[in-house]
Amino acid sequence: xxxxxxxxxxxxxxxxxxxxxxxxxxxxxxxxxxxxxxxxxxxxxxxxxxxxxxxxxxxxxxxxxxxxxxxxxxxxxxxxxxxxxxxxxxxxxxxxxxxxxxxxxxxxxxxxxxxxxxxxxxxxxxxxxxxxxxxxxxxxxxxxxxxxxxxxxxxxxxxxxxxxxxxxxxxxxxxxxxxxxxxxxxxxxxxxxxxxxxxxxxxxxxxxxxxxxxxxxxxxxxxxxxxxxxxxxxxxxxxxxxxxxxxxxxxxxxxxxxxxxxxxxxxxxxxxxxxxxxxxxxxxxxxxxxxxxxxxxxxxxxxxxxxxxxxxxxxxxxxxxxxxxxxxxxxxxxxxxxxxxxxxxxxxxxxxxxxxxxxxxxxxxxxxxxxxxxxxxxxxxxxxxxxxxxxxxxxxxxxxxxxxxxxxxxxxxxxxxxxxxxxxxxxxxxxxxxxxxxxxxxxxxxxxxxxxxxxxxxxxxxxxxxxxxxxxxxxxxxxxxxxxxxxxxxxxxxxxxxxxxxxxxxxxxxxx
Amino acid sequence: xxxxxxxxxxxxxxxxxxxxxxxxxxxxxxxxxxxxxxxxxxxxxxxxxxxxxxxxxxxxxxxxxxxxxxxxxxxxxxxxxxxx
Numbered sequence: 001x002x003x004x005x006x007x008x009x010x011x012x013x014x015x016x017x018x019x020x021x022x023x024x025x026x027x028x029x030x031x032x033x034x035x036x037x038x039x040x041x042x043x044x045x046x047x048x049x050x051x052x053x054x055x056x057x058x059x060x061x062x063x064x065x066x067x068x069x070x071x072x073x074x075x076x077x078x079x080x081x082x083x084x085x086x087x088x089x090x091x092x093x094x095x096x097x098x099x100x101x102x103x104x105x106x107x108x109x110x111x112x113x114x115x116x117x118x119x120x121x122x123x124x125x126x127x128x129x130x131x132x133x134x135x136x137x138x139x140x141x142x143x144x145x146x147x148x149x150x151x152x153x154x155x156x157x158x159x160x161x162x163x164x165x166x167x168x169x170x171x172x173x174x175x176x177x178x179x180x181x182x183x184x185x186x187x188x189x190x191x192x193x194x195x196x197x198x199x200x201x202x203x204x205x206x207x208x209x210x211x212x213x214x215x216x217x218x219x220x221x222x223x224x225x226x227x228x229x230x231x232x233x234x235x236x237x238x239x240x241x242x243x244x245x246x247x248x249x250x251x252x253x254x255x256x257x258x259x260x261x262x263x264x265x266x267x268x269x270x271x272x273x274x275x276x277x278x279x280x281x282x283x284x285x286x287x288x289x290x291x292x293x294x295x296x297x298x299x300x301x302x303x304x305x306x307x308x309x310x311x312x313x314x315x316x317x318x319x320x321x322x323x324x325x326x327x328x329x330x331x332x333x334x335x336x337x338x339x340x341x342x343x344x345x346x347x348x349x350x351x352x353x354x355x356x357x358x359x360x361x362x363x364x365x366x367x368x369x370x371x372x373x374x375x376x377x378x379x380x381x382x383x384x385x386x387x388x389x390x391x392x393x394x395x396x397x398x399x400x401x402x403x404x405x406x407x408x409x410x411x412x413x414x415x416x417x418x419x420x421x422x423x424x425x426x427x428x429x430x431x432x433x434x435x436x437x438x439x440x441x442x443x444x445x446x447x448x449x450x451x452x453x454x455x456x457x458x459x460x461x462x463x464x465x466x467x468x469x470x471x472x473x474x475x476x477x478x479x480x481x482x483x484x485x486x487x488x489x490x491x492x493x494x495x496x497x498x499x500x501x502x503x504x505x506x507x508x509x510x511x512x
Numbered sequence: 513x514x515x516x517x518x519x520x521x522x523x524x525x526x527x528x529x530x531x532x533x534x535x536x537x538x539x540x541x542x543x544x545x546x547x548x549x550x551x552x553x554x555x556x557x558x559x560x561x562x563x564x565x566x567x568x569x570x571x572x573x574x575x576x577x578x579x580x581x582x583x584x585x586x587x588x589x590x591x592x593x594x595x596x
Contacts, residue, residue, distance in 0.1 A: 216531075243567075331575045336563035339575065341555045384533070384552055412556055437554035 002051075003059075003071040007422050009038065009045050015067045018060045019044060027055045029075070034421060036072065044418040045425065053077055204231035214413075215240040294387040305446050309364075310485040313444050314493045318501045319467070320460055320475040326507035330401075342460050343434050344405035346477070348510040350455050351375045351396035351404075353499035354430050359492045360483065361429045363450040369487040378428025378448065379408065381415045382438070389415040390448065392428040401511055436460060442478040452484035453493070455500070516569065516595040522588035528564040532557050543585035571595060 006016050020037040029035055034046040035055070053075040060072045176185045202219045204212070208231045212219050215236060222239045224231035323345050331339040354361040354375045362371040375397040378390040391411040396404060414420050433445045436459035443456030458478045465474040479500050483493040503510060516524075522543075530536050533551050541550045548558060562581070566573045571594050573581075580590040 328575065336559060336566050336573060339559055339562075341559060343555065409556055409559075 002075060004035070004049055004073040004075050006038065006066045006068050006070045006072055007047055008068045009047075009422050009425065015065055017065050018062055018072060020062055021058060021073075023055045023073075025055050025057055029053060029055060038422075046419060046421040048421055048423060049075060051075070202231065203228060205233065208233045208236050212236045217243070291385065291387065298387065301448060302446050305449050309447050309449055311447060312483050312485050312490055312493065313480060314483070314490060314497055315442055315444075315478055315480040316497045316501060317463075317476050317478050318504055319465060320477050320504065323504050323507045324460070324475045326511075330511075338402075340401055340405045342477070343408060343436070343457075344401040345504065345507055345510060346434065346457050346479075347377060347379070347393070347396060347404045347408065347432060348399070348401045349500045349503040350430075350432050351377055351393075351399070352503050352510065353496050355397040356499045357492060357496040359488050360453040360481075360496050362452060362487075363429070364452050364484055364487050365450055369452060372429035374429070376427045376429045378431040378451075379411065380431060380433040380445075381412050383416055389420070389425075390428060390431060391415050391420055391424045392426065394427065401507075430455065432457070436477070442480050444480055445482050447482050447484055449484075452487035453496070454482040455496075456480040456482070516592050518588050518592045521569075521591040521595075522584060524565065524568055524591065525584055525587045528561055528568065529553070531564060532561055538584075541584065543588075544583050546582055547584055548582075565591065569595065 006018075009016065017039040018036060019039045021035070022037070023029060023033075023035045029049050029052060031050060031052045032048050035049050036047045038045050038047050054077065056074040056076040058073045060066060060070075066072070173185055176189050203224060203226075204219055204222075205226065209219065211217075211233050212222070212231075217236050217239045219231060219236075222231050222235050223229075225235055226232040320342070323342065327340055327342060327345065354377075358371050359369070361375055362369060364370075374395055377393045377396040379393060381389045381391060383389065391414075393399070393404065393407045393411065396407075399407065411420070411424065414424075428448070429451065431445070431448050431451060431454045433443050433454060434457040435443045436457055439459055441458040441461060443458055445454040445456045447454045456479070458480075460475050460477045462473050463476045464471055465476060467474070479497055481493045481497055483490070526536075526538060529547065529551065532553060536551050541547045547553065553561065558578075562573050562578070565571070565581075565587075569591055571591065573594075577590065581587040
């Protein structure tokens, strides 16, 4: 309980814009629920609340620009009947937004104002790795995506009247083709559209609408369980899950595996969300400024790394025959949304190798190495418009390749749409860069300080390979390690790469 | 079941790609070009593309079929053929 404040999302953030509240006064929020969307100069970030409670008061309006640490809302003690359930964070937030609507008035008046000095977890000193990836950067990519896709909070070019009209008619502005100047959506654009659902306005929460767009669920096909039949996020997720069950008829093998994963994966998009990634950049304007801001952030971090960190580089070529065959077997009879790509196995091997060689998993701080207490892999994700983000897969060494795949897909999609959460951009203990899809064979990367190593993977390629005195053609990948020579010597790095190789020879072991 | 013509299949493929890469410029990608390279579709995007195609056509698409989805023309041929 306390004040929910403007979090520091990256070392260089001074202020942020509150884009959207996902809760209102009276709402009961579960720990970890996403309650607001904050826009920094570089990206839109979903911000979670780190303790359960009741939203007592909102202190800021969407559009407000506030410095880091400024109070945004007052979160009071959770009421007894709080529906704090183990539902995914987002749906919990939305759900409580509906459920708790009625007792809102009492809660507001009854709640006592917590002491102003109470600092929520969100603004506590970041963990050592928090500054590792200060590139939560939204590019022009997102801006162009929003012109065509209902992604993220609206930064659409449309005036308030047009927005209102669209809202009235239940039209998602992000889906409207703007014919005005600079692609601006005009009143006529909205008016000429048939309202969705054959003229009947579909009642749905704004969040449910966005979710439906992301999961590609037709709102007209969803049964709403909210007030007056309004569709809630949970209904959309349910519809998405049912669709996947139907798919299971076509791909029986996946049917057995899918529920198991959904049960264990608490990520909101555990049901495999189809990728709708962002497009190429639009030129100039706000998006151009964002790109420039991202470039500066990358430049600052990389310059610091090359200035301060004496890098050493190691590389080894790994036979992926066993891994490839295992993947092929695993993917047989799996619905496309459930299939694994080699990156899932490479990440699994990297995370487990980091656990085996803890000297590479941690931070260089005050002239000494501080090992991390868990393996949180920061994954470099390139954006179509240029630039990169490094969202973090927490506790990656404890995830199966299938769970890693789900996390990877989810993070990549949201990174490219500017829909990452604050916690997903911090805490990385080791970065992985996989440039295989870009067609190169090896990656000699630059370490993200204060981390002390970066693992790189190139493309999986077929090469002549000697095995048992015979020459054959085998799939291979070049794995590399960039190490901070202050923290480790080459021998440690070599142990790491050897471990990655050994783990990839036994994919069954990674999967168990 | 209505037979899917090759033209329809071609449109389905283009539409699905457009969902992955919203401003995909098909004027630069001919039916025989490798669209993944031209449109920067990585392996995760490609899995999503296959997912979309399977969903929209109701067809089963296995990993072994992926080589048949290399160009727009091949992909259209494959979908039309599998449907019939």
